[in-house]
Amino acid sequence: MRDVAIIGVGMTKFGELWEQSIRDLFAEAAIKAMDDAGVKKIDSFYVGAMSSGLYTYQEHLSSLMADYMGQIGVPGLHVESACASGGSAVRSAFIEVASGMSDIVLAGGVEKMWDVEDGTIVLATASDQEYEAYNGVTFPGLYAMMARVYMEKYGLTREELAQVPIKNHKHSVNNPNAQYPFEISLNDVLRSSMVADPLRLMDCSPITDGAAALILCPLDRAKEFTDKPVRIRGVGAATGPIALHDHKDLTRLEAVKLAADRAYKMAGLSPADISFVEVHDCFSIAEIIVAEELGFFEYGTAGKAIAEGQGTYGGKIVINPSGGLKAKGHPVGATGAAQVIEAYYQLSGKAGARQVPDAKFGMTQNMGGSGGSCIVHILEAL
Amino acid sequence: MRDVAIIGVGMTKFGELWEQSIRDLFAEAAIKAMDDAGVKKIDSFYVGAMSSGLYTYQEHLSSLMADYMGQIGVPGLHVESACASGGSAVRSAFIEVASGMSDIVLAGGVEKMWDVEDGTIVLATASDQEYEAYNGVTFPGLYAMMARVYMEKYGLTREELAQVPIKNHKHSVNNPNAQYPFEISLNDVLRSSMVADPLRLMDCSPITDGAAALILCPLDRAKEFTDKPVRIRGVGAATGPIALHDHKDLTRLEAVKLAADRAYKMAGLSPADISFVEVHDCFSIAEIIVAEELGFFEYGTAGKAIAEGQGTYGGKIVINPSGGLKAKGHPVGATGAAQVIEAYYQLSGKAGARQVPDAKFGMTQNMGGSGGSCIVHILEAL
Numbered sequence: 001m002r003d004v005a006i007i008g009v010g011m012t013k014f015g016e017l018w019e020q021s022i023r024d025l026f027a028e029a030a031i032k033a034m035d036d037a038g039v040k041k042i043d044s045f046y047v048g049a050m051s052s053g054l055y056t057y058q059e060h061l062s063s064l065m066a067d068y069m070g071q072i073g074v075p076g077l078h079v080e081s082a083c084a085s086g087g088s089a090v091r092s093a094f095i096e097v098a099s100g101m102s103d104i105v106l107a108g109g110v111e112k113m114w115d116v117e118d119g120t121i122v123l124a125t126a127s128d129q130e131y132e133a134y135n136g137v138t139f140p141g142l143y144a145m146m147a148r149v150y151m152e153k154y155g156l157t158r159e160e161l162a163q164v165p166i167k168n169h170k171h172s173v174n175n176p177n178a179q180y181p182f183e184i185s186l187n188d189v190l191r192s193s194m195v196a197d198p199l200r201l202m203d204c205s206p207i208t209d210g211a212a213a214l215i216l217c218p219l220d221r222a223k224e225f226t227d228k229p230v231r232i233r234g235v236g237a238a239t240g241p242i243a244l245h246d247h248k249d250l251t252r253l254e255a256v257k258l259a260a261d262r263a264y265k266m267a268g269l270s271p272a273d274i275s276f277v278e279v280h281d282c283f284s285i286a287e288i289i290v291a292e293e294l295g296f297f298e299y300g301t302a303g304k305a306i307a308e309g310q311g312t313y314g315g316k317i318v319i320n321p322s323g324g325l326k327a328k329g330h331p332v333g334a335t336g337a338a339q340v341i342e343a344y345y346q347l348s349g350k351a352g353a354r355q356v357p358d359a360k361f362g363m364t365q366n367m368g369g370s371g372g373s374c375i376v377h378i379l380e381a382l
Numbered sequence: 383m384r385d386v387a388i389i390g391v392g393m394t395k396f397g398e399l400w401e402q403s404i405r406d407l408f409a410e411a412a413i414k415a416m417d418d419a420g421v422k423k424i425d426s427f428y429v430g431a432m433s434s435g436l437y438t439y440q441e442h443l444s445s446l447m448a449d450y451m452g453q454i455g456v457p458g459l460h461v462e463s464a465c466a467s468g469g470s471a472v473r474s475a476f477i478e479v480a481s482g483m484s485d486i487v488l489a490g491g492v493e494k495m496w497d498v499e500d501g502t503i504v505l506a507t508a509s510d511q512e513y514e515a516y517n518g519v520t521f522p523g524l525y526a527m528m529a530r531v532y533m534e535k536y537g538l539t540r541e542e543l544a545q546v547p548i549k550n551h552k553h554s555v556n557n558p559n560a561q562y563p564f565e566i567s568l569n570d571v572l573r574s575s576m577v578a579d580p581l582r583l584m585d586c587s588p589i590t591d592g593a594a595a596l597i598l599c600p601l602d603r604a605k606e607f608t609d610k611p612v613r614i615r616g617v618g619a620a621t622g623p624i625a626l627h628d629h630k631d632l633t634r635l636e637a638v639k640l641a642a643d644r645a646y647k648m649a650g651l652s653p654a655d656i657s658f659v660e661v662h663d664c665f666s667i668a669e670i671i672v673a674e675e676l677g678f679f680e681y682g683t684a685g686k687a688i689a690e691g692q693g694t695y696g697g698k699i700v701i702n703p704s705g706g707l708k709a710k711g712h713p714v715g716a717t718g719a720a721q722v723i724e725a726y727y728q729l730s731g732k733a734g735a736r737q738v739p740d741a742k743f744g745m746t747q748n749m750g751g752s753g754g755s756c757i758v759h760i761l762e763a764l
Contacts, residue, residue, distance in 0.1 A: 001482045021512065044619075053435040053507050057515065060464035060508040063754025066621035067628070073640055075619035076755070077470055080460040082442035088459055092474065099481030100383045125435050126442040130403065133439065237426075237457035239448035246449070255445075258455055372445025373458070 001098040003219035005229040005382070008037025009341045014210035014329030015179040022049075022056050022112040027068040029108055029211035029334075034069075037215040037225050043102035044075045046092045048085030048109030049333035050368075052078075054122045056112050080333075082126030082368030083282065085109055086212065087336025087375030091235050093216045103221065108213030109334035119207045123332070126369045128243035140204060140283070142244045142370045144196035147285035149250040151198065154300035156288070158198055162189035163307040164284040165202050165326045171312070172323025174354035179208055179329030203284040208329035212338035222382075228348035233361070234267030234378035236260060244370040251300075253286075253371035256293035260365070263376040264295075267361075271295035274378070275359035276318040276346055278339035280367045281325050287311075290365055291319060294376075318356045321346060336366030340377055347381035383480040385601035387611040387764070390419025391723045396592035396711030397561040404431075404438050404494040409450040411490055411593035411716075416451075419597040419607050425484035426457045428474045430467030430491030431715035432750075434460075436504045438494050457484075462715075464508030464750030465664065467491055468594065469718025469757030473617050475598045485603065490595030491720075493713035501589045505714070508751045510625035522586060522665070524626045524752045526578035529667035531632040533580065536682035538670070540580055544571035545689040546666040547584050547708045553694070554705025556736035561590055561711030585666040590711035594720035604764075610730035615743070616649030616760035618642055626752040633682075635668075635753035638675035642747070645758040646677075649743075653677035656760070657741035658700040658728055660721035662749045663707050669693075672747055673701060676758070700738045703728060718748030722759055729763035 010032025012025050020028070026047060034042065047061045058064065062076035081088040086109030093107035113119050120140070124133040127142065150156055165184060172178040184202060192201035215225075222229035240255030241247060247254070264270060277294060281287035291302040296317050297310075305311065311319035322328045322342040325335060343362040345351040356362075360381050367374040392414025394407050402410070408429060416424065429443045440446065444458035463470040468491030475489035495501050502522070506515040509524065532538055547566065554560040566584060574583035597607075604611035622637030623629060629636070646652060659676060663669035673684040678699050679692075687693065693701035704710045704724040707717060725744040727733040738744075742763050749756040 023512075051435045051441050053433045053504075054439075054441075056511065057436075057507050058511040059433050059436075059462060060624065060751050060754055062463045063621050063624040063751055064510070067624045067754075071621075072623060073620055073637070076463075076621050077474070077619075078462040080441060080462060081444045081458075092459070095481050095483055096477055098483065099477050101477055101480065122435075125439050128446070129438065129440040130405075237459075238455055239445050239453075239458050241454060242442065242445040242449045255455070369442050369445055372442055372449075 002100060004094050004097045004216055004232045005219045005222035006214050006344050007217050007222050007225040007229050008033050008215040009344050010036055011177055011212040011338055011341055012210050013177050014208050014331060016114050017209040022052060022058055022110055023064055023068045025112060025209060025211040026065050026108060026110040029213040030069040030106055033106060033213040033215050039104050039215060042071055042074055042106045043104045044096055045106035046089035047078050048089035048337060049078060049111055050080055050082050050085050051122050051125060055116055081373045083332045084336055084366045084368035084373045084375050085333040087366030090337055090340050090377060091237055091375050094232050094235050097216050097218060103217055105216045106213055107216060107337060108211060109337040110211035111331035111333040112209050113207045113331060114209050131243050140196040140199055143283035143285055144199045146250050147198050150285060153251055156303040160303050160307040161284050162186055164287045165189060167312050168281060168320050168324040169327040171321050171354060172327030174352060175323045175328055178323045178327055179206060180327050199283055205282045205325035205330035208331040210329060210331035210334050212334045212341050214337060214340060229382055230344045230347045231380040231382055232377060233380040234263035236262030236376040239373050240371045242372045251289060253289050253293050255371050255374040256290055256365060256367060259374040259376040260294045263378050267378040269361060269378060273361045274317060274363045275361060276321055276356045277363040278320055278322060278342050279365045281320060294365060321354045321356055336375060339364035339366055343379040347379055384482060386476050386479045386598055386614045387601045387604035388596050388726050389599050389604050389607040389611050390415050390597040391726050392418055393559055393594040393720055393723055394592050395559050396590050396713060398496050399591040404434060404440055404492055405446055405450040407494060407591060407593040408447050408490060408492040411595040412451040412488055415488060415595040415597050421486055421597060424453055424456055424488045425486045426478055427488035428471035429460050430471035430719060431460060431493055432462055432464050432467050433504050433507060437498055463755045465714045466718055466748045466750035466755045466757050467715040469748030472719055472722050472759060473619055473757055476614050476617050479598050479600055485599055487598045488595055489598060489719060490593060491716035491718060492593035493715040494591050495589045495713060496591050513625050522578040522581055525665035525667055526581045528632050529580050532667060535633055538685040542685050542689040543666050544568055546669045547571060549694050550663060550702050550706035551709040553703050553736060554709030556734060557705045557710055560705045560709055561588060562709050581665055587664045587707035587712035590713040592711060592713035592716050594716045594723050596719060596722060611764055612726045612729045613762040613764055614759060615762040616645035618644030618758040621755050622753045624754045633671060635671050635675050637753050637756040638672055638747060638749060641756040641758040642676045645760050649760040651743060651760060655743045656699060656745045657743060658703055658738045659745040659747060660702055660704060660724050661747045663702060664712060676747060703736045703738055718757060721746035721748055725761040729761055
């Protein structure tokens with residue numbers, strides 16, 4: 001397998017983008033990425049999207065996007081793994097470049113979520129439709145159950161849990177693409193509407209329109225395009241049970257650990273080597289459990305550690321320097337690609353006011369459902 | 383890149399399968415394929431499906447299918463390219479095995495279409511939603527326009543056009559998995575309901591439930607699993623315009639030619655080497671245009687040639703020995719994988735009463751929309 005690097009990135013603003021359709025969003029991100037890498041023609045591309053059918057009544061994104069990004073003829077493929085669709089697109093592009101099949105491959109993701117009223121119902125199609133969704137459980141409810149069990153088992157307090165979104169909103173202030181780039185207080189979290197006990201509105205990532213795209217090429221060609229390529233050093237993917245009731249332990253996300261172990265093994269690295277991580281904080285509790293599964297904290301300790309400042313600048317590891325899904329926004333198909341873009345910014349020294357100092361290795365963790373699938377990437381500064 | 387072979391296949395009956403859900407269907411095909419190859423554990427898998435969200439309100443097929451086929455933990459990915467989703471799954475699995483990333487990879491597809499009343503509306507999400515679907519055009523209408531222009535330009539008669547489904551139904555009689563395994567007469571076609579002039583009901587592939595799956599591995603390991611592996615010798619993919627009105631010529635499907643040219647180039651073969659082809663006959667006219675784009679007939683001549691018997695046993699090339707989409711059925715996400723299964727049966731000598739004699743090379747052609755995407759595979763008997 002060939003080594004693979006990222007040579008350019010592009011993304012839209014994340015938010016309520018009423019003036020842009022799904023094709024507009026992806027084409028904007030894709031063309032920005034091509035411009036950034038200085039390529040006019042790609043060999044192939046992958047577009048992640050969770051449910052363009054239900055959100056926009058548009059499938060066949062390969063053809064649509066090839067057309068609107070000016071690349072008709074080029075092979076393209078829409079990949080879906082619920083909220084891990086964007087990360088899956090990056091992994092697929094990595095494999096295609098690594099295989100030798102193609103050199104210049106675009107990987108991205110998009111979701112146009114604001115055009116429907118039932119966004120949460122569409123998201124529920126990532127759960128077990130027959131045994132969860134049809135019985136009325138949506139994702140806030142599933143993650144609320146995980147939060148409740150975790151708090152009971154490990155003594156995490158409601159106030160400690162609130163420190164996750166507070167930290168992520170603080171980071172987002174320095175991210176010009178963030179949907180909600182402002183700080184929030186403890187009171188803001190604790191007084192926000194109850195969504196699914198114990199999760200309140202400020203524990204939940206928002207509905208977001210947006211797109212993100214990257215250009216990958218063989219590592220040995222990367223310097224033709226940029227002085228600051230970023231190597232994809234490890235990739236890990238895994239599935240877990242579709243239904244939360246099939247998890248052996250509601251405080252665990254075993255697909256995350258499996259995917260991380262595979263990425264660490266491919267990269268030849270361990271958690272101690274990683275300076276920052278973009279994690280899938282779809283709900284506050286998710287960031288805590290994920291930080292443990294990735295090996296950064298012992299089981300049962302990440303919540304308190306993050307509340308004590310171990311998940312931000314100056315702490316053990318910077319978690320979600322971009323603002324995370326909560327504050328940057330969560331256009332589900334784009335999220336995983338946007339995480340890798342944040343890692344690219346950090347590792348090429350382009351992260352501006354949110355730059356993590358001296359970062360050599362960064363990680364991204366993107367998951368679907370209640371841990372039914374996970375994609376982990378380990379990125380390296382060159 | 384490593385050479386890749388198919389070592390086992392499995393599929394469900396195609397038809398109205400009221401007793402089986404989408405997970406049941408894919409699991410049945412996948413487990414049959416694993417049993418056929420003699421593998422208990424796979425390294426990775428791809429599941430093609432066009433619109434499981436709109437058809438069944440179920441996304442996140444990677445997690446669902448890993449779960450129900452007994453492979454939790456294994457990386458999986460749902461890929462979508464409209465009606466070319468199944469072919470795309472095979473191509474993705476091919477790339478993953480060729481890359482060296484994984485050895486035993488399952489590729490398949492599934493669609494559960496009978497549970498909704500608006501199947502044609504769901505299918506229309508593969509067209510240009512803003513400029514075609516929202517203005518009322520569905521796929522029968524799009525292909526009817528192609529048929530009308532072709533008939534005007536080349537003098538193809540309504541009776542000659544009817545010979546395509548007549549031939550395919552004749553082939554299907556020998557396919558135990560076919561949805562409609564019976565012969566039809568010229569009168570049957572010409573007296574069937576008008577759908578979109580000049581296309582009648584018997585020109586249109588049906589709504590179908592079904593699934594198909596294959597196991598791929600590196601060619602140099604294939605004999606560990608079977609005496610009769612089939613090599614994937616060439617793979618070609620391409621996109622075309624999403625909207626029919628952007629085609630330069632309504633009698634052409636340029637993505638098909640591009641994909642075929644790429645597959646021929648990879649395989650080092652030409653049309654004269656191919657003994658049979660499974661083509662995407664979603665409507666009668668499609669088979670005719672595709673047969674020309676693949677290089678088997680000159681432009682404007684395939685309709686008359688097929689009507690004269692050049693597309694069946696004893697003719698120039700056997701087109702759709704399985705019965706094709708028209709008679710075998712067209713569960714859109716599974717179709718491309720089922721085509722490769724037919725090629726596997728033919729090239730491993732397991733096609734029974736529909737065996738094409740002395741076939742060394744076979745081809746499959748799977749497309750999405752009105753030619754917006756296409757996947758071509760060239761398979762080789764070993």
